[in-house]
Amino acid sequence: MKFGISIxxxxxxxxxxxxxxxxxxxxxxxFLVAVFIxxxxxxxxxxxxxxxxxxxxxxxxxxxxxxxxxxxxKMASLFPLGGNSLLLIxxxxxxxAIIGGLSAxxxxxxxxxxxxxxxxEERAYSDEILIGK
Numbered sequence: 001m002k003f004g005i006s007i008x009x010x011x012x013x014x015x016x017x018x019x020x021x022x023x024x025x026x027x028x029x030x031f032l033v034a035v036f037i038x039x040x041x042x043x044x045x046x047x048x049x050x051x052x053x054x055x056x057x058x059x060x061x062x063x064x065x066x067x068x069x070x071x072x073x074k075m076a077s078l079f080p081l082g083g084n085s086l087l088l089i090x091x092x093x094x095x096x097a098i099i100g101g102l103s104a105x106x107x108x109x110x111x112x113x114x115x116x117x118x119x120x121e122e123r124a125y126s127d128e129i130l131i132g133k
Contacts, residue, residue, distance in 0.1 A: 003047060006037050010051035010100070018059075026052050026096065027103040034107030038115070041108045048104025049097045057093030064089060 010033045017025040030048035039047065064072045064085055072085035081087045 002037055002039055003043060006033055006039065006044075006047040006104075007051045007054075009033050009037070010048060010104070011055050014052065014055055014100075015059075024099075026055065027099050030100040030103040031107040034104040035111050038111045039108060041105055041112070044108035045101040045105040049101030052100025053093045053097035056096035057089060060089040060092045 010030050013033070014026040014029045017029055021028075030052060034044040034048065060072075069085045072088050073083050076085050076088040077083045079088070081091075
């Protein structure tokens with residue numbers, strides 16, 4: 001359940017943030033979603049990876065379809081892609097997905113660190129009460 005909600009939330013908020021913030025806001029959104037909706041680090045990475053992969057891949061394909069593949073074919077010819085615009089879209093989506101995944105992984109690690117610190121403080125406080133310091 002958390003997995004689906006995290007993907008949907010990351011996808012939706014990243015899309016909305018793209019209207020007002022720079023392109024890297026997707027990484028910030030993936031980080032924040034992973035902090036607020038705790039998942040194990042592997043699942044958090046997968047959440048960030050899939051949501052940004054779908055977002056960037058879908059947006060790249062949509063923009064490409066709007067101009068009849070003209071720009072992407074020219075860009076693909078600059079790289080060793082043989083003018084294949086779909087391969088360029090796939091690479092774009094993978095780069096975004098890796099960034100989103102690593103951002104979500106970092107957010108998950110931050111949440112885990114915070115939760116462990118909080119637990120240690122509670123244990124120390126309860127030990128103080130039992131000992132009577």
